[in-house]
Amino acid sequence: MIGIEHLTKSFGKLTALNDICLELQKGQAVSLLGPNGSGKTTLIKSILGLVVPEKGTITVKEKVITKDWSYRSAIGYMPQIGRYPDNMTIAQVIALIKEIRPDHIRYDEELIEGFGLDKLKNKTMRSLSGGTRQKVSASLAFLFSPDIYILDEPTAGLDPVASELLKEKILKERTAGKLILITSHVLSDLEGIASHIVYLQDGNLVFYKTVEELQLTTGEVKLNKVIAQIMKGDVPLREPVRNIFSIQERQGKTS
Amino acid sequence: MYNRLILSAFFSVCAILAHAATRQVNPSAGLQQVLDKALPGDTIRIHPGNYRQSNIIVRKQLVIIGEGYPVFDGENKNEVFIIIADGVVLQGLQIQHTGRSSLVDMAGIKLQNVKNVRVTHCKLLNTTYGVYLQNSKRCIVSNNLIQASAKEELQSGNGVHAWKCEQLLISSNRMSGHRDGIYFEFVTRSAIIGNTSSGNIRYGLHFMFSHNDTYEYNTFQNNGAGVAVMYTRGVTMYKNTFYHNWGDASYGILLKDISDSKIDHNTFHTNTVGIYMEGSSRIHVTGNTFSNNGWAMRIQASCDGNLFEKNNFSGNSFDVATNGTMMLNTFRENYWDKYDGYDLDRDGTGDVPYYPVSVYSVITERIPVAMILYRSFLTRIMDQVENIMPSITPDQLKDIRPRIKKWQL
Amino acid sequence: MNGANTPQMKTIIKYVLVDLIRNRIILVYTAILAVLAVSVLGLDDNPAKGLLSLLNITLLFVPIITILFSTIYFFNAIEFTELLLSQPIKRQQVILSEYLALVSALSGAYIVGIGIPLLFLVSGTESLVLVATGTLLTLVFSSLALLVFVKSKDKTKGIGIAIIIALFFTVLFDGLLIAFIYSFSDYPIDKAVVGMIALNPIDLGRVLMLLQLDVAVLMGYSGALFKKFLGSPLGNVFSVTCMLLWVFVPLIAALRIFRNKDL
Structure with missing residues (x-):
């Protein structure tokens, strides 16, 4: 569903993304991991068209994204920091996004109800806590039941109840055959959600593997343990990670 | 003065009417023959219609009255009426299209060496000169419409032109489109009242060597150069309006070599220069309103002994400009809208003097193009600095008792 | 800039305006504009003088407030802009809508603050020209703010540049010009x-008002320029x-740059 070929982007001297190649399929929940500044956000923004790549192409549903902005109707995006105009109410923000998409008449308002946002709908964004704003952002991402979700630190700032609710929602969408691209620092939150891990470091793609595979090679079950093992460098991971075709082959077998 | 004029005219007319006959004239008759046959004191009634007759000479004391504005046409060749007898009355005629000549001043109505003649309620259209008075006394020109559409100064004449006359009354006429609306040269003890003179190429009123005249309640507007009063003493200008006279040589009034005169309760509105004064002395300028002019007054250094008091100055770009540093004139108790002083003792006059010559008017005098920066933040700073430390404005030119509130005029 | 999807633009303008008109x-x-206008016009029985004071207020405050507020607003709205951009809508339409909402709010503030008191206290051509001048200045400095926004990397730098631009046009430029005029x-x-x-x-903007208030004096200079150029329509x-x-x-330049800007 999302194809990335030789994507390169640098900001001045800093290379944010270095020749990244990835192929993400429907039904996957891809967890984008890596230390700060590894290029996760740049990758997400490139897919959304917020960052203009230097080299390489990105296709979403087989369409090259630089040509046409309409591909974004297939994507639900939840940004890392949800900042909204101070004096807009929740209801106005939701109405605004709905009116921008007049093509849609059926909305997925499960999260709005689940988070209890309808009870707060006349509160202005300025008066909301960071967590509530995250709830608004999440609700907006799911509003149009898109085929692709891009969630940037979705659970950050959410209370445990809301966090669980969101995770359930993500799982539900995954089961429904959507592609989910997710970044999170809280690895335990990805437990049971992520099917694949993409690991970036200094703009390079270190690996792109299924969770099962990683569990096998590390011998750990818990995702945070798995990742910890990898980061310590205890596990020999020096297989040719750049070779996406081999990864694709494996995926073909597993799925 | 003019009251006396009117009275004397009235009595003479009454005397004539006592034994007068009335004759009727229609377009088929020749007016000149009728006039020649008539006896002094007769009344000639002219019926409506087109009279293609001109160069008509009135040699006797007759009352000539048009009914429904009969039209006399000079056909762009001739003069129309020439009055050479005393006591003639000309009324209700439409006179048009006089000729143009560089040798003779062609006029719609010409008065030559006469007394007590009245020209009233006539329409003079496209005449080179409208009413032309030459060496005449105690004549009245009133309620006439004198219209032309002159384009060039040289080829055109004046609406009312008076030369070497005495005791004239020019009142309630409307003149436009001539070289000068009213032209006075060597005309004394006369009055110009309630006229409207507008859209003339040169001056609305042009006034030379005409002592002891009065003009009041007139309106002069949109004239090429405004009004010029020159080489005269003893003029009284009262309650006139000088409006919208624009141009680099255009003035509400241009005063040149005027002395012992009064400018009283006039209104100067949106003129490039309200009053321009040169070589003038002992003029009392009081109770006038100067509003929205470029310069309310330009007073050249050659003026002395003039007194400016109790006038209102508001909305003028510059209040006063001068070309010298000396100032031999007095300003007092004027209202200046630009005055920022205070009145702690509450006597209605400011406690610090007002300097009507602004620094920026001095600068633009020297460098006109600097005008483009007028009213910018920078020029305001310059004004403030100059207020604190006067350096280039004449510090003698000041109003030491500026009014805080506008005069009710 | 092309007319596609104008309903989307209208939507964005509408909601951003809803936010802005409640902005403190x-x-x-x-x-403040209204208080200044009423006090300046009400205290003085001389409308010409009041109009001049309002002109000074306009020339001094409208540019700096507009450019600062707009620059800060664009920077503060980056995340919101990103959210809008993640929707299927053209980039330039999003930023243009925000710009249009912003200029509507700012010029609305000016028209309400200065225009309405003027309408009641000094109606006339001069007042209309003053309001037009203030509105045009609002548009100009909003455009410049957008350009500053798309050209600067971060907010602090952007605000700095905005202040420099405002000061340059308010004071410095005229200083240089008068120096030029004096020297030559x-x-x-x-x-x-x-x-x-x-x-x-x-x-x-000032010349526009000058042509209203001082055309009589401009006609007084014999220079052909003043009469031909400044003394006529x-x-x-x-x-x-x-x-x-x-x-x-600046607006079109900013839109072009924004097309390829990394957010």
Whole structure:
């Protein structure tokens, strides 16, 4: 569903993304991991068209994204920091996004109800806590039941109840055959959600593997343990990670 | 003065009417023959219609009255009426299209060496000169419409032109489109009242060597150069309006070599220069309103002994400009809208003097193009600095008792 | 800039305006302008003087407040802009909508604050021209703010540049111009000076008012320039055209740059 070929982007001297190649399929929940500044956000923004790549192409549903902005109707995006105009109410923000998409008449308002946002709908964004704003952002991402979700630190700032609710929602969408691209620092939150891990470091793609595979090679079950093992460098991971075709082959077998 | 004029005219007319006959004239008759046959004191009634007759000479004391504005046409060749007898009355005629000549001043109505003649309620259209008075006394020109559409100064004449006359009354006429609306040269003890003179190429009123005249309640507007009063003493200008006279040589009034005169309760509105004064002395300028002019007054250094008091100055770009540093004139108790002083003792006059010559008017005098920066933040700073430390404005030119509130005029 | 999806633009403009008209700074700005206008016009029985004071207020405060507020607003709205951009809508339409909402709010504040008191206290052509001048200046400095926003990497730098731009046009430019005029006053510099005026939108606005208030004096200079250019409708046409260029050139440049800007 999302194809990335030789994507390169640098900001001045800093290379944010270095020749990244990835192929993400429907039904996957891809967890984008890596230390700060590894290029996760740049990758997400490139897919959304917020960052203009230097080299390489990105296709979403087989369409090259630089040509046409309409591909974004297939994507639900939840940004890392949800900042909204101070004096807009929740209801106005939701109405605004709905009116921008007049093509849609059926909305997925499960999260709005689940988070209890309808009870707060006349509160202005300025008066909301960071967590509530995250709830608004999440609700907006799911509003149009898109085929692709891009969630940037979705659970950050959410209370445990809301966090669980969101995770359930993500799982539900995954089961429904959507592609989910997710970044999170809280690895335990990805437990049971992520099917694949993409690991970036200094703009390079270190690996792109299924969770099962990683569990096998590390011998750990818990995702945070798995990742910890990898980061310590205890596990020999020096297989040719750049070779996406081999990864694709494996995926073909597993799925 | 003019009251006396009117009275004397009235009595003479009454005397004539006592034994007068009335004759009727229609377009088929020749007016000149009728006039020649008539006896002094007769009344000639002219019926409506087109009279293609001109160069008509009135040699006797007759009352000539048009009914429904009969039209006399000079056909762009001739003069129309020439009055050479005393006591003639000309009324209700439409006179048009006089000729143009560089040798003779062609006029719609010409008065030559006469007394007590009245020209009233006539329409003079496209005449080179409208009413032309030459060496005449105690004549009245009133309620006439004198219209032309002159384009060039040289080829055109004046609406009312008076030369070497005495005791004239020019009142309630409307003149436009001539070289000068009213032209006075060597005309004394006369009055110009309630006229409207507008859209003339040169001056609305042009006034030379005409002592002891009065003009009041007139309106002069949109004239090429405004009004010029020159080489005269003893003029009284009262309650006139000088409006919208624009141009680099255009003035509400241009005063040149005027002395012992009064400018009283006039209104100067949106003129490039309200009053321009040169070589003038002992003029009392009081109770006038100067509003929205470029310069309310330009007073050249050659003026002395003039007194400016109790006038209102508001909305003028510059209040006063001068070309010298000396100032031999007095300003007092004027209202200046630009005055920022205070009145702690509450006597209605400011406690610090007002300097009507602004620094920026001095600068633009020297460098006109600097005008483009007028009213910018920078020029305001310059004004403030100059207020604190006067350096280039004449510090003698000041109003030491500026009014805080506008005069009710 | 092309007309596709204008309903989307209308939507964004509508909701951003809803936010802006409840913005405290906008409200305070409107209130201060209104208080200044009423006090300046009400205290003095001389409308011409009041109008002049309002002109000074306009020339001094509208540019700096507009450019600062707009720059900060664009920077603060980055995340919101990103969210809008993640929707299927053209980039330039999003930023253009935000710009249009912003100029509507700011010029609305000016028109309400200055225009309404003027309407009641001093109606006339001069008042209309003053309101038009203030509105045009709002448009110009919003466009410049957008350009600053798309060209600067971060907010602090952007605000710094915005302040420099405002100060340059408010004070510094005229200082340089008067120095030029003084130094070359012996030469025929009329045309050059008029050309230079076109380089400063604040001066253009001031000239528009000058043509209203001081045309009588401008007619008094024998220089052909003043009469031909400033003393005729040509001067108004020239000033307004140049100001519109000051609105559209930075705006179009900003839109073009924004097309390829990394957020």
